[in-house]
Amino acid sequence: VLQKFKVKLNDVANSCVKERRYTISPTIVDVSCDTTVLVKVLTLEGLVAPHVCTIYVSAGRNIALKQRAQQTSTATPMELNKATNAVDGRKEANNNLGYCSHTEQGLRSQEWNVTLAHPSVLYRILVYSSEDDREITGGFTLSTHSSSGNLIEIWRSSAAKDATFEPYDFILLSHLPTQTVKIKGGYGMALSMCEVFVFGEYVCPDLHHGLSCQKRCQCKGHEVCNVATGKCAPGCPVGYYGFQCGLVCNSSCHEDPCLQVSGQCYRCPPGYKGDGCNDDCNSGTYGESCEQICSEFCINECDPIDGYCECSTGYRQPKCTECSQGTYGSQCAMNCSSNCLNRRCHHITGRCGACRGTHIGHNCE
Structure with missing residues (x-):
């Protein structure tokens, strides 16, 4: 669906000159238009997804997505609270399902950071913290650093946000090449981030x-x-x-x-690369010009044309996306317990995020 809509500028047909689209994930697409025209109206028409969450214009792409993230400690269970959860593209606030990063509490000041693939010009950073942990997440500092580690900009967050799950929003002003974004909590506080969006572009x-x-x-x-x-x-x-x-x-x-x-x-056409589009995709890549990466959850190699593959437990075809709500296990063929709150459980283990009524235990028995 993301590839089947048209972009129209200033209500003029075919005005997005030399349009290019890059699919970042099943729910995110970057669209680039080669135009210098002043744009006052942006229209999406045709077959559009039934729900559009956010459209960012001239703010860059989320270059923190799937990048290397680290934190000074990880709360238990560690597999559900790792640093990379904050750059996986999911901003939903649920620690029990492994959607957020979470450090330990009561130690020295905790830090989380993400290192970008290339030095980048940054325009905006959004930080979504866990709704359950607002009281321990407010009051952190956010800083940006060059590839040599020099400090570029630093901010102190305001008090913890309310229950509306509104993100912390930072507008960057320096536009100097940045490679690392760091978030540091107060002394003795834990850090919990469900997603950190870093909008900008690489400096080539x-x-x-x-x-x-x-x-x-x-x-x-x-x-x-x-x-x-x-x-x-x-x-x-x-x-x-x-x-x-x-x-x-x-x-x-x-x-x-x-x-x-x-x-x-x-x-090049899907499945091919090279100067004359005569070379097959390398193992682990697919799509136009072989620019797409096969899912890390493929059991074997994916199809070089459309990325189709057999999937690991907890993921479903065609491209090994995570099980939909209410299912888990091999090919997502198993249903979460009816006692799980909102029928939601971990996509691999089937462990409930929370229980209905008086039910207790991992499976809310």
């Missing part, structure tokens, strides 16, 4: 471009290219490249034209 080295700065510019005279698209100014007509734009792009290029100097395809 010279002559590199792409979402992860993994592609080299191919501009004539070694000119710097557009960091998002790799395009060179003034550019060739669509489908042409080379000196005086006299060469035709390879017919294997998928929908988009090729790089204007080398003729390398911008994108």
